Amino acid sequence: MTHRARSAPEKPGMRPICVPEIHFAEPFVTFSCGKFLVTPLPARHDRSVGTLNFLITAEERTVLWLHDTGPLLDKTVDYFQTKPCHFDFVSMDCALPCGVPVSNEHMDILHCKKTVDLLRKLSCVNDKTAVYLSHIGHLVGCTHEELSEQARQLGFHVAYDGAVITIE
Numbered sequence: 504m505t506h507r508a509r510s511a512p513e514k515p516g517m518r519p520i521c522v523p524e525i526h527f528a529e530p531f532v533t534f535s536c537g538k539f540l541v542t543p544l545p546a547r548h549d550r551s552v553g554t555l556n557f558l559i560t561a562e563e564r565t566v567l568w569l570h571d572t573g574p575l576l577d578k579t580v581d582y583f584q585t586k587p588c589h590f591d592f593v594s595m596d597c598a599l600p601c602g603v604p605v606s607n608e609h610m611d612i613l614h615c616k617k618t619v620d621l622l623r624k625l626s627c628v629n630d631k632t633a634v635y636l637s638h639i640g641h642l643v644g645c646t647h648e649e650l651s652e653q654a655r656q657l658g659f660h661v662a663y664d665g666a667v668i669t670i671e
Contacts (some may be wrong), residue, residue, distance in 0.1 A: 597636035
């Protein structure tokens with residue numbers, strides 16, 4: 504279902520405001536948003552609100568966006584097995600300190616590695632896939648520089664405010 508809101512009335516010297524369409528997304532049901540194809544994936548987070556992650560494709564590039572989530576759900580892994588895909592860029596939740604037991608809502612750097620290892624086993628990622636850790640906050644318990652060093656050892660990058668990333 505799509506709802507299209509109206510633009511605000513024009514005033515002299517003002518440009519109209521563009522209001523985006525609102526999509527009620529369902530897991531595994533792909534929809535288009537401009538030049539992007541978006542496939543919502545169920546996230547392991549607050550089940551009362553139906554938290555979603557996203558698989559986004561445009562111009563022959565695919566992004567896997569895994570935030571506000573714990574370990575991948577079995578049905579998401581099954582989806583990747585039945586609908587093979589390759590990710591050029593993966594952005595993952597890394598909100599917990601290293602070694603803290605993984606919750607159902609967030610991951611630590613070690614679980615990010617397990618997730619990438621699983622995606623590699625499924626042939627969804629390879630050495631050319633750019634993997635970034637994000638959704639980082641005070642709970643991580645180390646500086647950006649310290650987390651970046653840990654991430655570098657695993658072949659990951661750590662995002663930061665204002666980062667611009669080119670997916671090649």
